[in-house]
Each structure stands twice: as C-alpha cells, then as structure tokens.
Amino acid sequence: MNNHAARHLISTVDLSDAELRALVERGSELSRESLRSGDRLAGLVVGINFLKTSTRTRTSFSAAALRLGANIISFGPDDLQINTGETLEDTGEVLSRMLDLLVVRSAGDPGDLRAFTRQQRMSVINAMTADEHPTQAVTDLITLLCRFGRIEGLRICYVGEGNNTAAALALTLSRFKGVHLRLCTPPGYGLAPAALRRALAYAEESGATVTEVHDMDTPPVGFDAFYATRWQTTGSSKPDPDWRRTFAPFQATTALWDASPDAVFLHDLPAHRGEDVTAEVLDGPHSLAFDQAENKMYAAMSVLEWCARRI
Structure with a gap:
C-alpha cells in the first residue's frame, strides 16, 4: 500500500x-x-x-x-x-x-x-x-456537523444504556469546546468507569461538560439533540431478568421535546418502536435517524x- x-x-x-x-x-x-x-x-x-x-x-x-x-x-x-x-x-x-x-x-x-x-x-x-463503536461516533459527529454547521457548543442528551455507542459518543463529543453531553442511563447500566473518566478528562481540557444521571426526573431543557439506542445492545445480554422494568423510564418519547422544541433526534439503529423509542419520535419530523444511517x-x-x- x-x-x-x-x-x-x-x-x-x-x-x-x-x-x-x-x-x-x-x-x-x-x-x-x-x-x-x-x-x-x-x-x-x-x-x-x-x-x-x-x-x-x-x-x-x-x-x-x-x-x-x-x-x-x-x-x-x-x-x-x-x-x-x-x-x-x-x-x-x-x-x-x-x-x-x-x-x-x-x-x-x-x-x-x-x-x-x-x-x-x-x-x-x-x-x-x-x-x-468508534466509527459510529464518527457518523454521529458527521450528522451533527451537517445539521448544525458546527459541533462546538452543542447540547446533546443521550437516553439509554451506557453501551459501546454511548462510550464512543462521550469519548468524542467531550473533545469539542463548549459541548454539553448529558447521559441519562438506567441504574446499573451506566457508562463504563474508564470511559467516563477519560471523557471527563477530555472535557476538562476542551471546556466541554459531561454529566451522567441515572433517572429521568429532571426535564431536559434547551438541548439541540436527543440520542437513543436499542436497549438490548447487539451481541450482549443482561443478567437481570427484570431489566426491562429498569429501562422503561428511559424511553425516547415526545415529552422530551416539551422544553427543547427544536431538538433533532438521533438513533444508531436498529430501533425497537415501543421500547427504546416511540414510533412518533423515530418516524417524526425531528428524526434524523435514517439520514444518520446513510452517513x-x-x-x-x-x-x-x-x-x-x-x-
């Protein structure tokens, strides 16, 4: 070569x-x-x-x-x-x-x-x-750049398991100045500690902020994008037989847009309508999920x- x-x-x-x-x-x-x-x-x-x-x-x-x-x-x-x-x-x-x-x-x-x-x-x-999932993160940043013309200063709210997609997203968005990434992950299913530590270190250097919460109690206000992933990550399983009850509050529904009416929606796909995201969101006017897939x-x-x- x-x-x-x-x-x-x-x-x-x-x-x-x-x-x-x-x-x-x-x-x-x-x-x-x-x-x-x-x-x-x-x-x-x-x-x-x-x-x-x-x-x-x-x-x-x-x-x-x-x-x-x-x-x-x-x-x-x-x-x-x-x-x-x-x-x-x-x-x-x-x-x-x-x-x-x-x-x-x-x-x-x-x-x-x-x-x-x-x-x-x-x-x-x-x-x-x-x-x-590093190339997924490249895809996600391309999608954001195409939509907003910048990545710096964007406010992204991720909802779901702290899986390999979430890790890649945190490890890349945290390197752009002024970005705020909020990770809403179910209790016991957060970002891997090493990935979170690295993202926080990047954020300290770049002037970004990364936060992780394990509930959906605080309404997300003023976000530019919401991001969801499939609850059952490809190639994985969950030891807790009752895990779906834990995940239920972390569904992407139209309520997310109450305080962020102009936000776009991202999803790495495949999506399960009625679980990780409602059909109204995935197929709605805010969704970039299929443009994201092309990217x-x-x-x-x-x-x-x-x-x-x-x-």
Whole structure:
C-alpha cells in the first residue's frame, strides 16, 4: 500500500483532536457532495470480517470501499482458521500479505483487534467491539456537523444504556469546546468507569461538560439533540431478568421535546418502536435517524481514506 507503517482505528482514543476533526469534516464533505464513485482507493483490497450481525456498518464499509474503487473480500464468522486454533497474530500476519485494510466486528474484547495490528502492513478498523463503536461516533459527529454547521457548543442528551455507542459518543463529543453531553442511563447500566473518566478528562481540557444521571426526573431543557439506542445492545445480554422494568423510564418519547422544541433526534439503529423509542419520535419530523444511517457510508469512506493515508 505504501512505505509507511499501517494506520489503524481501534479506538477514538487513538486519534488526535486534529485527526478526529479531519475524519468528521471529510465525511461531512462526502455527504454534501453525495459522492457515488471515485478511485481514491483504486488497486487496494479491503477485507470485511464480521463475527456478529450487522446491517448498517457492514453495508456501509462494503459500499464505501467499492465506491472508492477498492475491491473487497468478505469473511463470515466461520471462515477463518482462527476457529481451528490459529492465533490472531498469525492470522493478521498472513492477511497483511494479501489485504491492505481489514474491517472487523467482534462485539468482544478489543484486545483481539489489537492482536491483528502487530503486523506493519495492513490497516485494521474497529467496526464495533464490546467497549466502543468508534466509527459510529464518527457518523454521529458527521450528522451533527451537517445539521448544525458546527459541533462546538452543542447540547446533546443521550437516553439509554451506557453501551459501546454511548462510550464512543462521550469519548468524542467531550473533545469539542463548549459541548454539553448529558447521559441519562438506567441504574446499573451506566457508562463504563474508564470511559467516563477519560471523557471527563477530555472535557476538562476542551471546556466541554459531561454529566451522567441515572433517572429521568429532571426535564431536559434547551438541548439541540436527543440520542437513543436499542436497549438490548447487539451481541450482549443482561443478567437481570427484570431489566426491562429498569429501562422503561428511559424511553425516547415526545415529552422530551416539551422544553427543547427544536431538538433533532438521533438513533444508531436498529430501533425497537415501543421500547427504546416511540414510533412518533423515530418516524417524526425531528428524526434524523435514517439520514444518520446513510452517513455511516460517508464515515466509512472517510475512515478508509484516512487509514490508507489518502487524506
């Protein structure tokens, strides 16, 4: 691919502030241009390895690679010899002799993806692990930038489980000056402590604020966007059999707009109408959820270009 060491995206923490901004601005540019074809990745081969189900992320990276002129090879969860005992390091070394970039969804330990990065030829992209969904955050910031023309100073209220999407959102929004992120998470289902500590540290440096509450008692006033996610995160389960009762107050309903009438609505999808969000909200005039889903392709294009050192 080039003479440089491979450039990876395993966590948004790996990105400098300038790199994060460049990814978001490039994705926004691609969205505005409605780019449908190109040759910026011509001659490259992208591996798509998804061990868990995916509609948007897998399709977005496949479409993005093809639209940028790359070829793709897709692997199913049972296709690689990892299943017969080959080490991740050996698998990564072999794939790096044949692929230029590898997009992986595991919904498991991010250490598995780090093992793939021990070779120096092939870029590795995290398409979701248990702790973080970095390309979803790039998508979300692209959507906000396209809607508001800025990210600085926005007020975002997230409602739901402190899952990998919430972690990625907190780890990126907290790096923009004046942003206020409020996380409303059910008791016992908050953001992972390490992710929250890191987000608070970023916020202290940038002048953002991040708060987490475990109830819906205080009406959200003056927010620019509300964000919800599926209650049952892909690839996970909950040990508490009564967890739905705990989550019930954290549904995105039209009541959220009583004190924030101009707010937009975001959702990483898939959504379950009647659980995490009502149909009136998801299908209503404030919803950007399906524009947000389209932006996953532009985020994927931006990330692929960046990892291939084409931006």
